[in-house]
Amino acid sequence: MSDTDLLARCTAILPGHRVRPPAEMYxxxxxxxxxxxxxxxxxxxxxxIQAFERKVADLLGFEAxxxxxxxxxxxxxxLRLASMARGRAPVALHPTSHIFVHERANYQMLGHFEALPVGERQRAWLAADIAAVPERLAALGLEIPMREIGGQLTAWDELQAIKAHCRRHDIHLHMDGARLWEAAAGYGRHVREIAAGFDSVYVSLYKGIGGLGGAMLLGSRTMVDRAAAWFARQGGKLVHQSPYVVAAAMQFDARLAAxxxxxxxxxxxYEALRAHPVxxxxPARPQANMLHVHLPVSRERALAIRRTLALEHGVWPFHRINHGALPDTSYFELYVGDNLLALSEARVHEAVALLAAAVAA
Incomplete structure (x- = not known):
């Protein structure tokens, strides 16, 4: 039986949102x-599309x-525009930045900008990390929250210090806000307050929002207009973008409210997981609606455990599993969405206990 068939028969799916079949979505x-x-x-x-662009800009407090x-x-x-405006000075990125980890060196191969990895891989940025860079920087790209380290947030006071440092030194501060909507609950602050002080922000229209794809880039009117011209140069202007906008706009308010x-x-x-030391x-406590769970078994063993749990108990604990840093270890990301929200507390505890028992065995 394929993984797709196994997933379809499960009654306790821990990660993510329910994926609507195309016919239902359309x-x-x-x-x-x-x-x-x-x-x-x-x-x-x-x-x-223009009304939706205005709505998102107003929500985050940007001109456009x-x-x-x-x-x-x-x-x-x-980030290219920021670097060009500052004599092609380099851009600082966290070692786990999406640009480094998932984009196949596009910033370098396509000649966008030079990038410097700054800070320690396993923790969020401190203002001291930025201040310690000796080079003149054109921009900082700051992810909120940082997905590759379990959804950690830069501490609020550190974030304000980073904003102040960038203002003092004319460094363009850009937010990778792919999961900004999720960070608001973790910070306990409105997204506009989080975004205040950034020069540009990218937000996803499909990750937490559940659209078909697409994104928004926010900033000053001048910067946004220049970015739009560069999107066209890169083949990023489709004749009809409305399907992507409709898919996001029709559920945008409900997703944010959830x-x-x-x-x-x-x-x-988190409390259910903590009850099982294996x-x-x-992170040490949730900072957004996502976590990483580390297992003392190999990736191959973890996949076998998932298959057994799905077949025997209807439990699907994770989608993707990664090799851990140590031999015979692995870890997976749990993004909490509609699937987990739909389960009773008892079923959540039961599913976690079954996973822990299988791992311990």
Whole structure:
């Protein structure tokens, strides 16, 4: 039986949101378009997309926003513009930055900018990490929260100190806000307060929001207009971008409203995991609605455990599993969304206990 078939028969799926089948998703989009009188945009010009851009810009307190087909394109474009404006000075990135880890050296291979890894891999940035860089920096790219280290947040006081340092030294401060919506509950602050002091912000329209894809880049009107021109140069302007905007806009408000509930359920999950010392959790306490769970078994053994739990108990504990830093260890990411929210507390504890028992065995 394939993993897809196994997942389909599970009744306790811990990670993520339920993925709507295409027919269901497209039917919901069609109904929303009909009830809202939606017409296609043409290369980004149209009532729906421009109204949604204004809505997101106002929400985060920025002058302007522009839709982009991918966060990968949005981020390197923003940082490229910042570097060009400052004599091609380098950009500072955390060692776990998405640009380093997942984008196949695009910043380098496509000549966007020079990048410096700054700070320690296993913890979020401190203001002292930035101040210690001897080079003149054009920009900082700061991820909030930092996915590759379990969803850790830069401490609030450190974040304010980083903002102040960038203002003093004319360093463009860019936020990788792919999961900014999730960070708001962890910080206990409005997204506008978190974004204040950043020169540009990228947000995803599909990760926490559940759209088909796409992103927004926010900043000053001048920067956003320049970025839009660079998106077109890179082939990022589709003739109709409305399908991506509809998929996000129709559920945007509901998803944002659910973020506090996802965070509370993450805290419940954390307590369930802590009851089983064989399961090691990072960070020490939840800082967003995601966690990393470290196992004292190899990746191959973890996959076999998942298969057994799915077949015998209808439990699906994780989607992807990674090799750990030590031999015969592994770890997985748990993003808490609708799937976990739909389970009773008793079922959550039962699923975690089954995982722990299988790992311990």
């Amino acid at each position: 039917a919901a989009m069609a109904a929303w378009c009909e009830s809202n009188g939606v017409a296609h945009d043409v290369y980004g010009e149209g009532a729906l 926003a522009v839709f982009c087909i991918s966060g990968t394109m949005a981020q390197v474009t923003a 973020m506090p509930a996802y965070f509370r359920r993450t805290e419940l999950l 399961l090691k959790v990072n």
